[in-house]
Amino acid sequence: MTRQCVPEHGHQGNDFSSFLIGEATSCITQHRHVQALMLLTKAFLTDPSSPQGFAPLAGVCQFLRRWDDLERFCRLRLSHCPDDDHAWYHLAGAELSRRRFLAGVWALREAVTRNPRHVDAWIDLGCAWKKLREIQQAIDCFQRAVDLNPQSCIAHDNLIFTMLFSDRISPDEIFAAHKNWGILHDVAPLPHPPAPLRTGRLRIGYLSPDFREHSVASFIEPVLASHDRSRFEIFCYHCHQDHDRVTARIQTLTDGWRELNDVSDDVAAELIRNDGIHILVELAGHTAFNRLPLLARRPAPIQVTWLGYPHSTGLPAIDYRLTDAVADPPGISEQWHSERPVRLPGPFLCFHPPEAPDPPEALPCSKNGFITLASFNNLAKASPTILRCWRHILAAIPDARLLIKSEIFSDRESSDWAAERLQLPTDRLLFLGKTPDRTSHLALYSQADLALDTFPYNGTTTTCESLYMGVPVVSLAGRRHASRVGATILEAVGLGDLVTWTEEQYVATAVKLAKDLPRLSSLRRNLRGMMAASPLMDRQRFTDGLEAEYRLMWERFASSR
Template sequence: MTKPSPDFGLHPVGRFLLPLLERHDRSRVEIACYAEVLRLDPLGERFRQLADLWRPTVGLSDADLAACIASDGVDLLVDLAGHTAHNRLAVFARRPAPVQASWLGYANTTGLSAIDWRITDAIADPPGVTDALHTERLMRLPDGFLCFGPPAPAPPVSPLPMLANGFVTFGSFNALSKLTPSVIAVWGRLLASIPGARLVVKALGLADVPSRRRLGAALRTAGAPPGSVTLLPGLANPAEHLAAYRLMDIALDPFPYNGTTTTCESLFMGVPVITLAGDRHAARVGASLLNRVGLDQLVAGDADGYLAAARALAGDPRGLTELRSGLRERLLRSPLCDARRFARAMEAAYAAMMEAGA
């Protein structure tokens, strides 16, 4: 099993990949990593140690890399980047392996006929609903297509802010590009409907003053009362980033492009997430993640349901306190963090894809 990627390191792809590689049954799977990485960080070094075969690929032409993979006798080639930066999809187009698949790093079809399979699950991609949106056949894992490796070290879960503040604080630490006009409109309605409610948004792009002004103005136009929104720049330090979840009572998932790492981090820090499930993979990742931890009641089917779920949670401080205090342990005991179980499911998927062929 081979994985070409530019993201072997401190990157969301690396965070979700590491638990799988650490728990693979090495009597069944040999791991070859084709690393499109200029400089290895500590997590990248860990990937290099885990690989049976580690090949740096920066500077190799697509033809040369394809020839190298074919010469290595790879049985299954798994793309982790899709159409994101520094991908090597042109290598897959040359079909250096008999079976090729896509997983993890791109929330959509690759559109390449040379990639045979896309690894997902039945909530992110319901059978008969999203198949037609893919050029690949869909291999659905039974307990979710992701495995979250909890960050370490991490601060403890903080007390519920609303108990001290006297008002509810919603929050989002997602990328600004996911905050569409539809998201802003719903968040504005939510803030206008709950007296004293606040919203904290933290993102790397908010270090830019014009970006802060534009987002603040958009939220006010959508109905957010004056003084109800706090906009913060991103934090480079991972521990400080996680500690910032102490600012919010309830996280709001963007739509139609849901969060992934942010949702898992939020749950890990004791903050429940409200999501809206849409009609395609990128819009259903939140539903998949929340299902794995038994929080289907926080998955809405439309904007009104999203608002209702957020208001119901905000109106139950006692229930929210209980949920927060036990949410980290609930996550850690769930299939979402069961790396051994996930590795067995992925190994079964490898076997099924290779048996079925291209």
């Protein structure tokens, strides 16, 4: 900014602040965010009690991920205006972005106390409580947000997704909530395009925000690499701003790639329709950055949900849900589906292994002198039911330790608070925080002898990674899909005896295996080979079965026209 552009000092005050904000706005449109931050900082410091400069300053700090600066500005703003709910809200954002979850909760509670109609604050408060394993409090917050704004897909998605973590809510109640979502967010579909020819290649579209370093990529990449391109044409629709080496790799496996992150549902639906997609497969369900409202517009004649969400979507516009007979037993799970369940011949997923060194042959207990049990799952999945089981297991193996990994444990205040509420013997617990990358995460399995699955929301990627690193997993199965994924994975690799159906059996199986050092040692050496030889990693067999189902879907549709 040249000197002559700056107003004379006699105009300091509101005029000067407005000038700086205008200059900053121009910088933002030119993607000069650092310069915008300097200008907005000066404008804000001119009068921290004025709301004019605070909102854009907070926005630029968020864009640049300048969390320390954002905290400082929020606290200064609050020292002048302690009842500013937006300042409390942005302060919480600064805390949560640095994994200070408990501090974030307190700031968000201040925000909703001052403005009980602040929908975004209720949503973020629910997310923070969920991180801290307070599932019912999270559900209550999301319900409050839905009550305030019934059209908020983000609030409603979070509500029904979080219900899957609870061991107090029945499958019937969960399905009813999903059906309600489908009714509330359904829209008029686009007119069907003319039925494509029965011959030629089927055009499959995969829609996901997770074509990147994400769990879903570990299961979709082997399929994309194995499709028969003489019979299928593959399009991918990416719904996220992030791109990384996984994104680049996946792009090479497609015939068509579309970026939908900043594209409205109406425009995206028209784009997919114009691409002539025969079967559109969405991979996110009600997880973050999903585009289910896009599917409500029915841009493709056949629509399928698969992989990223362990439940029916509840959306009437989705025709099929891909699963298997273990995760969704025939004659039982149909009652909890708005879609028609299609059971693949083997497991409903195919695992692409990470780049990782062979696990060390020696068990950790041979060096430690005690068994190390482990849970690297999302801590929100540790329900009262499973914590009760873990207490019994620790009581039955007096010298065992339980290693729990969670990003919560990256912050001392949140860690102390969460650890106390686990109600496990603290002298038997070992805590690990978030690791910088997947390689360092996988290396931590060298510290574990045996992994314990969660319930009623089992692990998926975590279970596959544990097995691949030579650490067997004991799983507790229930009635609904989310609590049967462990069974699908373990059955597929030949470890069906580690699938349990009652709390007592779960405890007994874990205790028995923890004491069977020869078997643990054998599994340490052989699990990776067992996985490689199993249906869980037979990508061609899996994709052949998937393609056969796509053909049947299309034949069924074509014959009904």
